Amino acid sequence: MSALSEHEPHVAYVLRLADSNLVLAQRLGEWVGHAPALEEDLALANIALDLLGQARLLLTHAGVLEGKGRDEDALAFLREEREFLNVALVEQPNGDFGDTIARQFLHDAWQVELYGRLAASRDAQLAAIATKALRESTYHLRFSAGWMVRLGDGTDESHRRVEESLGRLWPCTLELCEADDLDRAMLALGIGVDLAAVRAGWDRRVNDTLTEATLTRPADRPWRWFGKRGVHGEHLGRLLAEMQSLHRAHPGAQW
DSSP: OOSGGGSOHHHHHHHHHHHHHHHHHHHHHTTTTTSSSHHHHHHHHHHHHHHHHHHHHHHHHHHHHHTSSOOHHHHHHSSOGGGOOOOGGGGSOOOSHHHHHHHHHHHHHHHHHHHHHHTTOSSHHHHHHHHHHHHHHHHHHHHHHHHHHHHHTSOHHHHHHHHHHHHHHGGGGGGGGOOOHHHHHHHHTTSSOOHHHHHHHHHHHHHHHHHHTTOOOOOOOOOOOOGGGTOOOSHHHHHHHHHHHHHHHSTTOOO
């Protein structure tokens, strides 16, 4: 049974958004105490907290829509890997600082375009969450795009390494704006967004930044691991094992 068949479409759509934020927040949290400078350490931690806050709002909304009594903790910590619907990009390992910045930039450019359109959703709660999240995502993009320019238009080594990072991560970007049946159904109901329009805006933002950073945009390549359909690579399971271990060891504990 596929992950999507376990949920009503509206719930699954909200979970896709929530899971992407939750997983990326966990990834960025791995940088705390390890970033190349204190300012970047704090910035990555704050972005992680923003994403976690967005995930909590979305998970709570999904739980209410689902109507089975599952709260944000149950949805975050008690689902299995196959039930997670995050895009594959966010589960990719941190790598070096350039890898993390490239991943963040590609994600942020997508999220700004996505939230900007979700703010007009017929789902009033989702629209309110998107409106708040858009302000945070705009800051995230300013940070990651600025670092893309600093690395790309920096030294020969920083240019080479961040360009290699882009090449490794680029195949994951295919699913960001490729609509499937769920995306089309939510668009028809006025809940979701037109991913073709999101792609056009994402292309403009990415192309403008890569040009300023003197970086070459990688060629598009097929990508089969569409995380938003519940198909994940090797990395998500280990991330979830770490993220969920404490809650599962002490279910129902109060802090």
